[in-house]
Amino acid sequence: MSRSPEFAIGQSVRRSEDPKLVTGKGRYTDDISLPGQAYGYVLRSPFAHGTIGAIDISAARQMPGVLAIYTGADLEAAGYGSLPANIQMTGRDGTPMAKPPRPLLAVGKVTFVGDPVAFVVAESASQARDAAEAIELDIDPLPAVTSAEEALKPGAPQIHEEAPGNLAIDFHSGDSEAVDRAIAAADHVTRLSLSSDRLVVAAMEPRAALARFEPETGRYEVHVPSQGVFAMHNFLAAVLDVEPKMVHLLTDNVGGSFGMKSMLYPETVLVCHAAKDLGRPVKWTSDRSGAFVSDSHGRDIQVTGTLALDKLGNFLALRLEGFGNIGAHLGHVAPIYFTANIAKNVVSVYRTPLIEVGIKCAFTNTTFTGPYRGAGRPDANYLMERLIDTAAEEMGLDRVKIRKRNQIKPSQIPYRAPSDLTYDSGDFPGVLNDAVELSDWHGFKTRRREAKKRGKLLGRGIGSYLEVTAPPNKEMGGIRFEEDGTVSIITGTLDYGQGHAAPFAQVLSEKLGVPFDRIRLRQGDSDEVVFGAGTGGSRSAMMSGAAIAEASEKVVEKGKQLAGVALEVAVGDIEFEDGRFSVAGTDLSIDIMELADKVRQGLALPDGTPDGLDVTHLTDVIPSSFPNGSHVAEVEIDPETGVVEVVRYTMVNDFGTILNPMLVEGQLHGGVMQGIGQALMETTLYDEEGQLLTGSFTDYAMPRADNAPDFVFASHPVPATTNPLGVKGCGEAGCAGSLSAIMNAVVDALRPYGVTHMEMPVTPEKVWRAINGN
Template identity: 65%
Template sequence: MTDQASDRHAIGRPVPRKEDRRLVAGGGRYTDDVSLPGEVHGVVVRSLHAHGHLRGVGISTARAMPGVLAVYTAADMANYGSLPCIVEIAGRDGATMRKPHWPVLADGKVRHVGEAVAFVVAETAAQARDAAEAVEIDIDPLPAVIDAAAALAPGAPPIHDEVPGNLALDFEGGDPDAVEAAMARAAHVTRVSVVSNRVVVTALEPRAVVATYLADAGRWEVHVQSQGTFGMRAMLAGVLKVAPEQVRILTGNVGGSFGMKAAVYPEYVCACHAARDLGRPVRWLNDRSASFLSDSHGRDLQITAELALDGDGTFLAVRLRGLANLGAYLGHVSPVFSTANLVKNLVSVYRTPAIAVAMRCAFTNTTFLGPYRGAGRPDANYVMERLIDAAARETGRDPADLRRLNHIRPGQIPYPAPNGLTYDSGDFPAVFERALEAADWAGFPVRAKASAARGLLRGRGIGSYLEVTAPPNREMGGIRFEPDGMVSIITGTLDYGQGHATPFAQILSERLGIPFERIRLVQGDSDLLIFGAGTGGSRSAMMSGAAIVEASDLVIEKGKRLAGLVLEAAVADIEFAAGRFTVAGTDLSISLLDLAEQQRQGLAVPDDMAVEMADGLDVTHLTGLIPSSFPNGTHVAEVEIDPETGATRVVRYTMVNDFGTILNPLLVEGQLHGGVVQGIGQALMERTIYDMAGQLVTGSLTDYALPRADDAPDFSSECLAFPATTNPLGIKGCGEAGCAGSLSAVTNAIIDALSAYGVTAIDMPATPESVWRALRGARRTARSPDGGQRRDRHR
């Protein structure tokens, strides 16, 4: 490998993704592309009622229809376990979180529209769909509750008999006594009420599964989307009540997930059951309308927050109290992001001595909640930034200056935060000042006047954030030298659109001097893993990166011993650099790849090395615990609002982030753009609406507004690097930062624009209708862009 080639693919270079040419040319292999001999087709019959007693399921007509092989109901699934919630979170005073049984198919009761009631299998998809329409479901409707407050109110219809008052978890975190004392001595307490609106995930690729049962081996092979095959295997095996080794998970290309495809769903268990029962592969594919009803939703928090300040504006404490709507069942990690993740991320980049979070998590007759890009991290940062803007407004301070006053300073790092974590690195003031400079903060009044001349309101908003990435965990790093001369990386994270193959190859190429083009990523097969914590929580680069670095060091160790044999030198005299082993002080050397080939051809090794070298230079490695990291940044948004219609556009967007060491800036930029646009969607347009009967009103892309290309502004993006000390590469993670900064930057900009009319708060999504209504309900006089008074012309 030439120095020029090495530099082109080095860590930090914007190397295009390896897989893009294949994917854009239609060469991807997604779950629905899997086609197996003799496969049959499954269709789910879903409840049309949000709540009711399930009196019976008539299947005789459907079972007799052409091509139908089976119709399964709850009775057929009775021996399987509950759909899992894999986390345990203690409630107030140590109370236990309620985990009601979640049957594979509805049994005795339905609890949300779209709940799976029956599974029809036929020779063709069309035959299965026709038969599904013939299944007769007898339901006695019950009153439904669609929001957390109604569900927790006295006399609300009980959703699960074993959950009194529909309360899944009454959570309290932080130090409530310290916060109460700070509130009592504060010179000023700011209070805001905010909503993090429920969103539908709408990944590009709908969920799908193809399951085969291998009777001779007594195990399943399951092609399914996931965010980690090792975790999916464990969860699915748990529901099937078999050993994990009896399930093989295979995940090919995945068209987006954002957290939603990490869980086991009822359809996967049904497909596995039918495959074993019928002795044939079973395929199931969701359609878009059913996805709205059956895929996990995100967010859905109602929070009242308080920020205590002393007379100088110094933060004393912050307190959150609120409600979380978990839906009809507990998703696999759904309690985390409405409780623990709020505690971890609320402090952000500010010195705040005391925090308290109290959340009551309720069951309702809506689709269950799951993680969605950030999973509580954007929500916590959103609350803090809304509080700071409100506090600045109420105390007559400049919002930028109030943030400056309360930043954690570089000299205070490592910083022991009140959430129990220690920030290991960063320069939050430097990131903040660079963001304001890049956004031309000082030049805003000129732009505001130009907008006013066109009859538009212009506002600006800051969204600073700090995220705590996924909890500490281990990760697998495998390196395998292949017979064809390629080198494979095997790791337990999983690429579901991020493009792992390229940055991982950049790491390995730099560490071992292997040509970038000769490195490939092997992923998506649980049989190849000894462990895998999967992808999520902005963990992949730092976790797999650390695993690859450590595995590379093991390859070098083994290689030095083999090179000593080949070069007839002592191991202590062997040096390694740029992909070659060299005898120190000589020109005797051999490349790593040539050494691997010699070993493959039968290089004789002494008996004392035989066990160690049984796999040649191949390495299968598992790291120790790798701590969380703390990506952070400041985003600045500017919006223009048409006061006649309430239509809002983001017209300028600047972000400066600290992700520590950046493996590939091209991929980071893509992650940021996608995350910001998702945040703009939640802030301006995405609204999940249920009617009082629990019917999903926004149940299709006709009714549910997603951001489009013309909703995205031009982005200005920079990174300042303050490497993490918690992993060998100094990586901090970037996957969820776009959402974390954009929710507050955009919403604060809207409130800033509307403040000319006395509007000081608005909930997400700030749709044209809600902005228009806020303007109409505002006071009748307001300041003009130059600070004077003018008559409101919108009477």
């Protein structure tokens, strides 16, 4: 038995999980029910800021089916810890980041619309909701602030005592004096203020949680959607104040996350508390209205960029100054996406000698922000690319040539960036050249004339990018030969839509020759995962791929010893290739699956011989990778209505070794569509009192299929040297390239009307006003 070449690394293999998902046989958290379960409902604050006078639950407690109602005082008395905020950072003056505690239910005051105030548990979900509506809240409203910049001004409403002036951290990196000198000596300085709007994540599957407590063992069984069970069960155990082994966390199918489900939310702890208190399982499922105000939001950063250039257009220095909106509470990795990720990724593919980043992150009376597809990477690349286009226009330089002039050349790699990271691989000029050619850059004038005849404006834009993906970490790779003849891969990443099963099986099939259709993937059981950093930061193929490859080597080492016994020869005579252990110089051999069967059937093994082929492996720390690319967008604008349509989209990317080209292209399609959503229609608006004005799909516009252009996808791979497979992460690249390409194209189309910049989203109203001078 040998491996099939159609399932090798580099082949476009269909997603293994799709038949189950598209036929409705997926198993999401809300699909799971346990015997005797009760149902929870969260009562949320209708005020953005206010002092809690009283919470009267007396009438609600008497309603049919109600089993319990918990308030912040109850949870505080139970001794639960604050929700985790894991990042440790210091500001420019050495002051540690402010970390106000986040209670599970509000105590003393509420800080945003949607702040959980009470948890009702009843025999049915409808009874729990009805009872929640009967709770009388006495909240004395306080002034609210929703903008990070406004929150930092003197006299702004104070949100947390632990964060004077609402400042979470004043982040700074770079040499201010050196940047000052470079700007002062520059032949040209471009300044541009721009924002990356706050977004609602709007995953297809709302959050949910189901818990059961076993009094005999003191152990919790918890079902919850996540981006990795290992970290999540550790977070939960810490808040519950129990050993991690006392939490058995399970994640089945997950219907999207984009960063939002990577963190621990109050509701997961609430169902655990209620399950223990009531002696029966408790289930909670979010509704869409609740999700809009309680799921972490994305983006929300305002920055002024300053780019200094010499007379030829060579970059001399870059300075970014601005504000990041934390929201009412710190998320578990806040505020890294506003700070360190901006500083790392704004370098992009360019030789900018000096880079300074200063971002003040503020608490506001809004839903907390968290990582959202790219977590600062798209924002940083967007800032850089808009500055480059603006500088080119101001200096009368060609947009392609100014990029080429400043790109890091292949001969300069390894390249030590101002971020203190070393780029290990890449051909940035080659990628841009491919994008220019594939997009028919030089045929644009003809297309623009044709559009003008139809009364339309045509614009084009480039979005080059480089991402620092996969924060350095370890990962688990477990391989288990099962009794039923299948082989399980066990790893600490988690598939929430990416399609891990097929590419991971391709790696195992190529390395060990295991038949593709006999490989199973296990990721969602904390009892089986000895370590796992989860899925996020475009890390899965790099980290789990490397772990599987390294674990496969250990399987071969064990297999040679076992094959020596089975074939009755010395271990030194055993070779392994294409799924078979062979005796050198003979035709005597045994397939790896046959060997596994022999071991299961009781092969007599001498002392010191492995008892099987199973391996549990943990990699060493694997460094980041640097995926990069150039995207070219063309947009058509109707000047009568202001409607913007993306009509052509070309992308050339360097993802190193590509495990499965079809899945990679699909990832890019999805990421670009999210970029289209942010650039053209999505935005989150609050009024002066902190009320969310875009709290449903009636008010919050999402991209649809008819907003998608035909995509042209191509690869220019230069394998990474930072991991065994040469992989570079691809999951967030679509967002990183699309914001710049689309917005540069919009400005290009509107330039005849004197437009030099537009803020996202470029809605028809905004465009119409820009055209008509309003």
